[in-house]
Amino acid sequence: MLDINVIRESPDGLKEGLRKVGEDPAVIDRVRELDAEWRELVAQAEEMKAERNRQSKVIGGMEQGAERDDLIARMREVGDKIGGLDARAAEVREQLDDLMLRIPNIPHEHVPPGLEEEDDVVVRTQGERPAFDFKPRPHWELGPELGILDFERGVKLSGSRFYVLMGDGSRLQRALINWMLDLHVAEHGYVEASPPFIVGGRCLVGTGELPKFRDNLYRDVEDDLWLIPTAEAPLTNLHRDEVLAEEELPRHYCAYTPCFRREKMSAGKDVRGIKRGHQFDKVEMVKYVRPDTSEEELQKLVANAEDVCKRLGLPYRVRELCCGQMSFQASHSYDVEVWAAGCEEWLEVSSCSNCGDFQARRANIRYRPADGGRPRFVHTLNGSGVALPRTVIAVLENYQQADGTVIVPEALRSTMGGLERIGPQ
């Protein structure tokens, strides 16, 4: 959420920011109108409340009688008027809040301009693509042949875009999860969490999925709970409505969770294989930091995601997203993409974002400066560390052998009980 004070005082910069991300800057003017209307109503109501409070005290000290009855009657009228003003103010406020919650974050000054994917900047490419003396095959052929990936039965159980990992395929994914968590905890300084996979709507408003992207979410209507589309939701809401001490910052969390997405908006995209399912596993990293450190922390976050790829021996590249490609809540983002030799694509396995105070405002996450003073909003960051199915794809496709078996990357072997090769199940 943007700062209403900035909208009031210097809206032009924000409009320019919205233009950069391809959003209509007119919303700012609409917000200003509603805000002015709201303030007017509040001012009127408060004036009358002050009067009522004063007179109520007078009434308390009065003798019974006509004069007192008179004053009470007058205050009853004032009360009715206040009721009307409050109701109108609440209405306007609701519109204002809803509008505010639908305005995306403003890009950080360093973000490359542009709206299209081509405008992203590839900042580095690391690792060698594997060499093959045969034509490497995509995972949607390798997996079923090895008996570690079952599309038909996934569809039978839950419909399209669901699949079942079997045997060593399942084990590979589980090993990746454990190994990544251990890496982030032992080497990168994160605290591991196991949060709920279903959360209240407030959480999703906090991170930015609601109200704008509700169509992409699964929801339990009975209890009004939502399946998380990413662990960013529970992890970023851990400290919602809290005031942290400055000494407690930065706080770094990581968690493994499944993620649930209806993918209504990306129907038809990435349909082959397990690139884009309605449910996928992910290890996520989330940081709460002091505002002046968030850009620096973003670089470290990206480095943590890269480290996963490096240690797995997967060639990857880092792209700095242009203004128009960043997600709703981000002010500065980098994607990490691994090369998958079979489908011959760069697959996004991580998206690391500095959200600035955008989520902190929504979720009311603050810290108290060490020198005292008023609580201030923290900055939040999140990044995949990393997404599982696409990492599984890259491992299968890049480590495949001519005979259709798959070599297990060395980093994972101890986690997989010493297994060196995935063969037919």
Place this chain on the structure above:
RNA sequence: GGAGAGGUGGCUGAGCGGUCGAAAGCGACGGUUUGCUAAACCGUUGAGGGGCGAGAAGCUCCUCCGAGGGUUCGAAUCCCUCCCUCUCCGCCA
């Protein structure tokens, strides 16, 4: 799911429908004292919002005692609904 108890400021914990944004204690912060610590004493110490204002100064007003409604001139205090916590019972991985 059933029965009971309860939700008040960073914490503990008082609070007759008006003088309560809220006693008291603890903690924290500042100061006095002190060779250093400790103790003692004094003081300060919630959040959000509106208006005036160049102003994270100052002044002023409004709101907030789990959430939302209601009664009333006036609600932390009365009524209703919901949520949560604790204890007991039931059920269960």
